[in-house]
Amino acid sequence: MTGFNTRAIHAGQEPDPATGDVVVPLHLATTFKQDGVGGLRGGYEYSRSGNPTRTALQEALASLEQGSTGLAFASGLAAEDTLLRTVCEPGSHVVLGGDAYGGTFRLISRVVSRWGVEHTPVDLNDADALRAAIRPTTRVIWCETPTNPLLNVADIARLAEVAHDAGALLVVDNTFASPYLQQPLPLGADVVVHSTTKYLGGHSDVVGGALVVSDPGLGEQLTFSQNAMGAVSGPLSDWLVLRGIKTLGVRMDRHQANAARIAEHLAAHPAVSAVLYPGLPDHPGHEIAAKQMSGFGGMLSFRLAGGEEAALRVCERARVFTLAESLGGVESLIEHPARMTHASAAGSPLEVPADLVRLSVGIEDVEDLLADLDQALR
Numbered sequence: 001m002t003g004f005n006t007r008a009i010h011a012g013q014e015p016d017p018a019t020g021d022v023v024v025p026l027h028l029a030t031t032f033k034q035d036g037v038g039g040l041r042g043g044y045e046y047s048r049s050g051n052p053t054r055t056a057l058q059e060a061l062a063s064l065e066q067g068s069t070g071l072a073f074a075s076g077l078a079a080e081d082t083l084l085r086t087v088c089e090p091g092s093h094v095v096l097g098g099d100a101y102g103g104t105f106r107l108i109s110r111v112v113s114r115w116g117v118e119h120t121p122v123d124l125n126d127a128d129a130l131r132a133a134i135r136p137t138t139r140v141i142w143c144e145t146p147t148n149p150l151l152n153v154a155d156i157a158r159l160a161e162v163a164h165d166a167g168a169l170l171v172v173d174n175t176f177a178s179p180y181l182q183q184p185l186p187l188g189a190d191v192v193v194h195s196t197t198k199y200l201g202g203h204s205d206v207v208g209g210a211l212v213v214s215d216p217g218l219g220e221q222l223t224f225s226q227n228a229m230g231a232v233s234g235p236l237s238d239w240l241v242l243r244g245i246k247t248l249g250v251r252m253d254r255h256q257a258n259a260a261r262i263a264e265h266l267a268a269h270p271a272v273s274a275v276l277y278p279g280l281p282d283h284p285g286h287e288i289a290a291k292q293m294s295g296f297g298g299m300l301s302f303r304l305a306g307g308e309e310a311a312l313r314v315c316e317r318a319r320v321f322t323l324a325e326s327l328g329g330v331e332s333l334i335e336h337p338a339r340m341t342h343a344s345a346a347g348s349p350l351e352v353p354a355d356l357v358r359l360s361v362g363i364e365d366v367e368d369l370l371a372d373l374d375q376a377l378r
């Protein structure tokens with residue numbers, strides 16, 4: 001197998017045999033001419049069922065995550081919904097990390113639950129609590145690592161063993177790490193979920209999602225659901241994600257170099273009471289992260305000694321960091337999870353502290369980012 005960056009640029013993206021296009025063409029056609037009834041050229045008949053631009057992206061995703069099958073969807077949540085309603089049935093049970101992405105928790109607790117699927121949020125690092133949460137009907141253990149916005153880290157290989165002993169699938173939401181830093185399938189996970197909106201797209205200009213699996217049988221089931229449920233990504237989105245993927249490695253290197261500098265700087269700042277970044281040696285998940293990731297990523301959160309008021313002030317005073325939701329783009333973003341991305345978790349087990357600020361560290365010059373945080377913290 002060639003190296004990661006070579007695959008990011010070439011997997012599924014060989015020059016077009018007819019025209020020599022070096023870049024995969026944007027195929028907008030909804031339907032494809034048949035040479036006689038059922039005589040499909042290249043297997044394409046209707047764009048929901050299959051589209052050549054989407055095929056290229058799906059092959060690239062499968063290659064980067066070392067899976068058998070990659071599937072692209074209209075959003076991360078569309079991918080999650082398709083997955084859950086394929087592998088679960090009425091009476092199934094899902095165990096999920098207690099600080100899973102709010103949208104995932106909302107999908108499971110308020111939508112999929114209406115089909116009779118039950119769920120238990122649990123601290124995935126608490127082995128006793130996890131064992132106690134598992135039931136004979138547990139079909140899925142849903143893990144995010146590192147988590148959003150608390151940057152908790154879970155041990156993927158250990159969770160895979162627990163899941164398989166229970167006859168369940170381990171699903172890992174790999175959005176924060178990206179496949180450049182962490183590949184859950186070789187560690188034993190069954191399904192990788194992505195919001196390609198984030199690092200894979202990488203430029204804050206496309207909403208998309210993906211599933212990658214190792215077992216071809218599960219891949220076939222999900223391929224059926226992708227077409228039958230229809231939450232597919234559009235060709236322009238696929239094209240933009242493919243373009244983003246080509247530079248994933250160089251972007252992630254800069255994202256995490258900048259994040260590491262900022263984490264160290266904030267840890268020494270008197271206005272900051274805690275920095276949550278798995279790259280810091282005193283982070284509770286540091287050792288596991290060092291074992292299963294090839295870097296610590298570009299996301300970090302920190303808590304303000306001055307409480308919620310100070311947290312809001314920093315968010316509003318930042319100038320190079322843009323006050324906005326989402327993450328993973330080239331530009332640095334700052335946000336207040338309790339009032340923004342995680343406002344819907346208020347009062348639930350997923351509520352986040354009000355003195356917390358989350359950064360999506362971009363690829364600008366780090367001196368400008370440090371100076372901006374310093375002036376915002378003053």
Ligand SMILES: *Cc1c(COP(=O)(O)O)cnc(C)c1O
Nearest residue numbers: 075076077101148175195197208
């Ligand atoms: C954004 C996000 C999602 C949801 O993806 P969308 O593309 O917004 O639907 C899921 N998981 C994580 C960790 C995310 O950050």
